[in-house]
Amino acid sequence: MSVRLMFCMMVQPGVFEEYLKKHNTSGRNSGFLARFLMARVDHTATIAFNNKDPDWLKSSLDKFNNRVRTLLEEAKRRFHYGISDRKQLKLSLQAASFMGEKRYKMKQLISEGGEWEHIRDIALKSGANALRLATIFHHFNGEDSEEISLAEIESAYTIIEWYMQQASAIFFHDSKLYQFREDVLEVYYWIYNKMAQNGMPVIEKSELLKRGPNRLRSANMVNRILGQLYWQRKICLYQNIAGGTVYINLPNRLGVFEGLSNFTNQFYSGYVEIMPEMKTSEFIELDLPNLVFIP
Secondary structure: OOOOOOOOOOOOHHHHHHHHHHHHHHHHHOOOHHHOOOOOOOOOOHHHHHOOOHHHHHHHHHHHHHHHHHHHHHHHHHHHOOOOOOOOOEEOHHHHHHHHHHHHHHHHHOOOOOOOHHHHHHHOOHHHHHHHHHHHHHHHOOOOOOEEOHHHHHHHHHHHHHHHHHHHHHOHHHOHHHHHHHHHHHHHHHHHHHHHHHOOOEEEHHHHHHHOOHHHOOHHHHHHHHHHHHHOOOOEEEEEOOOOOEEEEOOOOOOOOOOOHHHOOOOOOOEEEOOOOOOHHHOOOOOOOOOOOOO
């Protein structure tokens, strides 16, 4: 009989984050962390149970516990009598097809720019973890068949994908999306503070390129960040009808963009709102504050 180990561990978020700082490379690259099904505890999670019928919960738990006791007794009997035969399971045709679809979707999610790009190591183990769960379901239900059914593998993936979303949130700080959000916030607050310092709701884009955050002064990066802010209607961009300097504008306390109406001397021929030269598909909704100009 082979040795099996189940490792259940609870750790405070701060302790886990400190571990990642010191051992992120070994923990992630070795595949150690990918073998865990990780979750972040939500203090509101008990609400769902409080709203359930207590009799239904008790009945369900009794059935579950009775089945566990039966399986433990069976395992004890097999060990006592030295029974070591094993049942080899295989996927049904429908289950195999379903897994193929999930594998294809997973490869898309871990590709560059994908939702799971930052947890690629964990995602690559998701199929194997789903198979293990499906096998457990099969045995727990007392199935005589040697095939894992479509229903069993679907149930397993429902659970594994929930854990994948948990892992994605836990390791979000490692994602390119998190870094981009940090870059956008840094530029957004720089614009806000600069306008407050100048006492005007507009600044020139060129000023951001010359005096903005050092690591974010490249034209490509500035254009991408301003495009994101414009797309989420956090700023507006204006330019003289004749062309030339681009101006950045924050809304007033009512959320209204007043444009450059107070600077008509500079725009005697008029001005127009301009849109960044980026496709809408390139943007993603970020959690950003609403900064307004207050005279």
